[in-house]
Amino acid sequence: MKVAVTGGAGFIGGNFVQYMVNKYPSYDIFNLDVLTYAGDLTKHKNIENNENYHFAKVDISNRDEIMELFNKEKFDYVVHFAAESHVDRSITEPEIFVKTNVLGTQVLLDASKAINVKKFVHVSTDEVYGELDFDPTTFFTEDTPLQPNSPYSASKASSDLLVRAYHETFKLPMNITRCSNNYGPYHFPEKLIPLTISRVLNDQKVPVYGTGENIRDWLHVLDHCSAIDLVMHEGENGEVYNVGGHNERTNLEVVKTIISALGKSEDLIEFVQDRLGHDKRYAIDPSKLEKLGWKPTYNFDTGIAQTVQWYLDNKEWWETIISGEYKQYFEKQYGNK
Ligand code: NAD
Ligand code: DAU
Numbered sequence: 001m002k003v004a005v006t007g008g009a010g011f012i013g014g015n016f017v018q019y020m021v022n023k024y025p026s027y028d029i030f031n032l033d034v035l036t037y038a039g040d041l042t043k044h045k046n047i048e049n050n051e052n053y054h055f056a057k058v059d060i061s062n063r064d065e066i067m068e069l070f071n072k073e074k075f076d077y078v079v080h081f082a083a084e085s086h087v088d089r090s091i092t093e094p095e096i097f098v099k100t101n102v103l104g105t106q107v108l109l110d111a112s113k114a115i116n117v118k119k120f121v122h123v124s125t126d127e128v129y130g131e132l133d134f135d136p137t138t139f140f141t142e143d144t145p146l147q148p149n150s151p152y153s154a155s156k157a158s159s160d161l162l163v164r165a166y167h168e169t170f171k172l173p174m175n176i177t178r179c180s181n182n183y184g185p186y187h188f189p190e191k192l193i194p195l196t197i198s199r200v201l202n203d204q205k206v207p208v209y210g211t212g213e214n215i216r217d218w219l220h221v222l223d224h225c226s227a228i229d230l231v232m233h234e235g236e237n238g239e240v241y242n243v244g245g246h247n248e249r250t251n252l253e254v255v256k257t258i259i260s261a262l263g264k265s266e267d268l269i270e271f272v273q274d275r276l277g278h279d280k281r282y283a284i285d286p287s288k289l290e291k292l293g294w295k296p297t298y299n300f301d302t303g304i305a306q307t308v309q310w311y312l313d314n315k316e317w318w319e320t321i322i323s324g325e326y327k328q329y330f331e332k333q334y335g336n337k
Contacts, residue, residue: 001027004075006060006108007082008032009039011187012123012221016079019225021047028052030073033082034059037325042317043186060104070111077232078112079121080105083156086190087127088333090152091276101155102162109166120174121232122163126217126244127153128178131279134215136248139285140178142240149277167238175235177228180244180284183303184221185310189318190329192216192251193304196258197311198318200268206259207334210274212252215281219245220298220306227294234292241292244284247300254304261308272334 003020007013008031020029029052033039047053058065060082082104084090084097105122112120129140130147148157166172187194196206227243235241249257252269259266286294298306311318322330 001077002030002073002075003027003077003079004030004032004070004073006032006078006080007039008055009035009041009043010081010085011038012182012224013081014043014186015184015221016081016225016228017044017053018047019222019229021050021053023229025052028054030054030056030075032056032058032060032069036084037329038085038188040321060108061099063107063110066107066111067114070115074115075112076118077121078108078117078119079123079228079232080108081123084152087150087152088190088275090150090155092332094151094155097151097155098158101152102158105159106162109162109172113166113170113172118173119232119235119237120163120166120172121228121235122160122174122176123228124160124176124178125153125156126178126180126242126282126284127279128157128160129282132281132283134281136283139283140242141285142178142242142288149279173237175231175237176240177231178240178242178284179224179227180217180219180282182219182221182224184307185314186317187221187307189322189326192254193218193258193307194311194318196255197262197308198322200259200262200264201311201315203264203268205270206255206268207270207272208251208255209272209278212255212269212271213250214278215248215250215283216254217244217283218247218249218254218300218303219243219296220303223296223298226297227289230292230294231289241289242284242286243289243294244286245296245299246284246286247303248281248283249300257304258308261305
């Protein structure tokens with residue numbers, strides 16, 4: 001079985017590559033990644049010599065390269081993670097989000113159609129549904145209308161619609177997964193949880209947007225990996241599955257939990273200007289996926305404890321990142337803090 005994993009050098013794709021290489025030694029796992037600022041291969045040092053791990057440096061929006069690779073390898077499955085993934089960057093530089101997330105997905109769909117893949121698994125996000133209000137009894141279901149609010153989520157919703165259209169028009173076998181906020185090992189430090197951990201460890205201020213009351217539904221990345229594994233093998237053709245674990249927290253609660261776990265002072269919290277178009281609340285109803293047999297193994301308390309410990313044990317990985325190009329990004333985004 002040949003499985004192409006796009007974006008396998010990033011956060012979730014990287015965890016998924018590790019999960020698949022170890023769980024399925026008889027599968028050939030191909031990591032397809034162009035290595036943007038968010039991709040790094042050091043996370044795969046432990047598997048780079050495994051016979052069932054392969055890497056191809058390729059841009060998903062480069063039609064010729066993708067067609068050539070797909071025609072050569074004749075993948076059975078494509079699991080598509082590669083994307084520009086950070087909402088803040090989509091507000092300042094939307095164009096690359098359209099190129100990678102929309103055009104890149106369409107190129108992959110054409111290539112998958114050309115070689116008749118068994119299934120195209122499109123990894124999407126709960127952000128395509130827009131936002132919920134603070135009523136704790138409301139959730140996103142698979143039938144919630146798409147109403148994306150940021151250039152990032154609009155580009156992801158566009159790619160979802162293309163995947164759906166290739167299924168309807170060309171009968172391309174597919175599933176779409178829509179997951180809530182992930183956290184865990186190798187989360188890039190531009191995102192709230194790793195940003196907070198890395199800054200608190202360096203006794204630097206943590207920028208909290210607006211009042212910190214916005215709510216996200218947090219899922220440990222390994223629980224997301226097991227969900228995708230299940231959907232890839234057991235998902236009903238053409239279906240959408242929401243992924244989330246009922247772990248809703250305000251941003252302020254998340255930041256305070258991390259500060260407390262690291263034994264530091266809440267004086268490190270700094271309220272800063274709100275994100276433009278900041279979605280109030282995300283919350284997932286995962287019952288359709290649970291009926292398929294999925295169960296998360298982490299709750300937020302166990303997951304955040306494991307994650308904080310991982311960042312303590314793997315300082316070299318994130319220190320290398322925050323001393324590079326990321327430094328200029330941080331200054332541009334937040335001013336010189
Ligand atoms: P990430 O930013 O950490 O990684 C993205 C990866 O894609 C990087 O390795 C990057 O090099 C690669 N990439 C970018 N452009 C590419 C291109 N043109 N060609 C080939 N590779 C390219 O992202 P992530 O947080 O791991 O998210 C992965 C996927 O999961 C995305 O599709 C995202 O929309 C979705 N998702 C993320 C979350 C989350 O909380 N992070 C939640 C739900 C869904
Ligand atoms: O819901 C799934 C989405 O989760 C994914 O599709 C995205 O790829 C992923 O980046 C994530 O999007 P968010 O915008 O929710 O994640 P982020 O970590 O950027 O922000 C989480 C919350 O924290 C959000 O309400 C904004 C806030 N925030 C974020 C940063 C970076 C702050 O208050 N301060 C910050 O410095």
